[in-house]
Amino acid sequence: MVINKIKITFLVFMIILIIIISANNVYSDSENKYNSKKTYVLILNRTTLEDIYSMNNLLTLINEGSIGLMNTRGLYGYDGPESYITINASTRCYANYSTTEFFNININEKKMNEYITATGIKPRNYSIANLKINKILKLNKNNKYSPNIGALGDCLHKEGLKTAVFGNSDTADSFIRTNCLIAMDSKGLIDYGNVDNVLIEDKYFPYGVKTNYNKILNELKGINKKASLIVIEEGDLNRLNLYKELLSDEMFIKHKKKILQRADEFIGDLLNIIDKNNSRMIITSPNSGEKIEGGVDKLTPIIIWGDGIKSGIVTSKTTRRQGIVSNIDIAPSITNYIGINSDKFSGERIESLEYNDNLSFIKELLKRTEFISKIRYSTLSIFCILTIMISLITTSLVLIEYRLKSIFKNVIIFSLILILTTPITLLLMSLFKIDNIYAFIVAAVAFVTILTIMIYRINIKNRILFITGFTYLIIIVDIISGGNLIKFSTLGYDPIIGARYFGIGNELSGVLIGCMFIFWALILEKIKRRYFILIFLIYTIVLVIAPNYGANLGATLSLIGGTIYFVISIYKINLDFKTITLFLLITIAFIMGFTIIDFSFSFTTSHLGKLVTSTINNGIKTVYDVISRKLYMNIKLLGVTIWSKVLLVNLICLILLIRFKNRKLKTLFKEKNNFFIGLTSALVSSTIGFITNDSGVLLASIANIFILNSLLYVTIEYTEETNTNYIKS
Known part of the structure; x- marks a missing residue:
């Protein structure tokens, strides 16, 4: 009996000893692990x-x-x-x-x-x-x-x-x-x-x-x-x-x-x-x-x-x-x-x-990045000033129905084409590893001039179609191929500023919006296959929101809004509560779907994924902070950036054209209804982009450059066709 008690006591002692040793080992392993x-x-x-x-x-x-x-x-x-x-x-x-x-x-x-x-x-x-x-x-x-x-x-x-x-x-x-x-x-x-x-x-x-x-x-x-x-x-x-x-x-x-x-x-x-x-x-x-x-x-x-x-x-x-x-x-x-x-x-x-040779790679990367950052402001400022001047001059001539000599009229048309081709020129300039400011200026001027001359030689009716289509295609291809052009373009994002490092930024989102709706509207006049166009519109939206490609939620919301308006207009859908609810649910489902994809299948987390993660961890205050930050940035940019002046001039010109040339524009749009749908879809999209992006003024300004200048060009083209004498040789 005593022997049994001794055995039991010894067994209990051994069990306790093993537990203590195990606990110490676990602790030690944990300690060593760190x-x-x-x-x-x-x-x-x-x-x-x-x-x-x-x-x-x-x-x-x-x-x-x-x-x-x-x-x-x-x-x-x-x-x-x-x-x-x-x-x-x-x-x-x-x-x-x-x-x-x-x-x-x-x-x-x-x-x-x-x-x-x-x-x-x-x-x-x-x-x-x-x-x-x-x-x-x-x-x-x-x-x-x-x-x-x-x-x-x-x-x-x-x-x-x-x-x-x-x-x-x-x-x-x-x-x-x-x-x-x-x-x-x-x-x-x-x-x-x-x-x-x-x-x-x-x-x-x-x-x-x-x-x-x-x-x-x-x-x-x-x-x-x-x-x-x-x-x-x-x-x-x-x-x-x-x-x-x-x-x-x-x-x-x-x-x-x-x-x-x-x-x-x-x-x-x-x-x-x-x-x-x-x-x-x-x-x-x-x-x-x-x-x-x-x-x-x-x-x-x-x-x-x-x-x-x-x-x-x-x-x-x-x-x-x-x-x-x-x-x-x-x-x-x-x-x-x-x-x-x-x-x-x-x-x-x-x-x-x-x-x-990692050090040489980094040295070249720094040299190129700093150069693009250095010339970015001056390059875009010159573009903005030219845009304002040409928009004001052309709008004034259209409003007063000034009779132009042939050479002056050609200069105006050439100028409009030049403005519309400048964004794609600034994107394609990143193909050349230029690190000298004077060489960059000469190359950029030569490039945009040659491209403008080439487009000018195209049939007058197809110029806007070619400009918007070519620009749209290059942006889409670049997004798919990893954004190599965007990374080193003055219209891209600046790693030194650090607001965005990848995807498609607000500047090129504005270019995309301005081109996409106008291009597909003009295509619609030629092929009449609405479902075919709708597929491309949806594909573009997918590319822009996809975390491994465009990764831009604000631009996605802009494109969705513009696409919904485009679809409603070309299919002549009556807007009622049921239709609005349906489109809203589709939009929410689309964004939620990509949020799930971002978390589940993407190798990298996008801004959308980070927003959702931060909201889960920190509560709804995160969403409030993001909205406040976007509003603050837009208000700040409105007061300091030259893009706000471009946007203001474009909107004033559009308002003046609508107010004083209403009858002639109605006649134009009645005959070119698809073009009207493209313009208004881009306008709706850019307005949403202005609201939903922290630098939405950039997006809206650039999109409206395409809207106004395309309208002015087509107005002049239509005037020649109908012989209505307010800009005529």
Whole structure:
């Protein structure tokens, strides 16, 4: 009996022991699962691509890892603390230098008490705290993106993982510790690090101090196995930028070369304490790069090296551009590598693509991207001014029924054709890798002139048909083939601005709307197969909304609205409550269907998918914020952009034509009813686009260029046919 009791007791003891050991193993496995993987973020602020060529250790990292360009935009700009805090937050965020008061509270009781007084939180086992965390929260209270401040730090702390920060950019009279913004959690806390005592005096450096790399390296060894995220600020480059106004160009260059050499040596030393098999290093500049010869690079270099990184270039689903990522992609890249949830971030993880001679590729990409960005505004401004002038002159002549001599009439017609062919010219110009502004001007003028002359030689009745059809076809083919023309067109999107990186932007959506309905309306006069045309209209809508192609929800809504009007008009459908409800349900079902496809089958998430995901995670407030942001942007653009003037002039010209040439237009449209349907469908579509897009004024303006100029051209053409003498040779 006693023996049985002993056996039972022993058995129970063994079971408990096994459970404890198993639990410890599970805990250890969980701990190892995370803590075995580490990410080092080295900040070389104000670094440009050209700086890299003088840094041998960094060149070795690039050869072994991946390099790319990073958009540094924060909430408002590309500089200062907002670019740092955006890396950490769930989306674009704002901070200023007065909010970067981070101190080592573990060794400074006074700062510890200040933090407790401000937040009511007693930080246990934390080394660094932000005394102005509440100010950051207040600055972002009305942020239209509704960011989660310190999202990266929160994700790590939620899983019991630790963060660390070393270095600063302090000057003689100010604390600049923006690097801490990358690692802090929503309470402004960081586990380990040193931001107070990391400088040494050197009277030959800006502000008489420089970063003590040896101290950072020694302290890193102590926490290397404890922290999963380690952020290091080089600091001297930032101080040099702040000191720049006191230096001659020669001394600025001299100091920068010396600082870059020290930073490169530090990278070499850092590699000696990093285990490449379970670590990654991200080297980047959160702020715009400062060029030695003057000027800035708003796209800054980003290098990723280490575990799982290929030798090549970076990309992400945020940009879908080879070689370009966004600063909002860094945080999800870190959490994804460590293996924790990253759903709260608006960015996507950075991936590496194999590519030989990656640095040369990125250099060429930066050169071309910056050139397109540089000439974009001036090119489009010239186009807008020409459009306004030609529209006003031609409309005035039509209104006063001025008798023109043949040569003057031909000049007017030629000018209308030139305006209508300019958008497709600007798109096709991206076929040529031109990086000189004068060469671009000559090539663009020559291209549009030759194209206009070719179209002018076509039969007068088919010119608008050819222009709209050719433009429509090229845009559709480009969308299907990956948008290679759009990416490097002045009518495309600008990665430096960072509003859109892929799909079809609002400018070309306006071109598409203006061309599509007019083209198919004119085709309808020739083939009479309405179902055939309807198939192409639906196919175009599918392409524009598809996440892997156009990925533009606002333009899709515009096209759906215009197509519904087009169908109602050509089939002469009576509009009643039942019909309106049916079309509305079809529209909702169509968009919901593509939302499901986006989530279930698409390799990349579109803006629509992100909107739905954000709404699920954050509630209906997300939709409200998006609508508010779109309205705000449209109101803002109406006041500042030249496109608003183009739209206003076009609408005034249309109103004047309708008001004073009503009878003649009725006669024209009675004979050319399909053309009238095409114009009004485009007008309906552009109006919806104006409302549903955050830069809808661009879309509406460009669409109305095609509407007005096509109307003016056909009016002149019809006048010749009927011999009604208000523009006649």
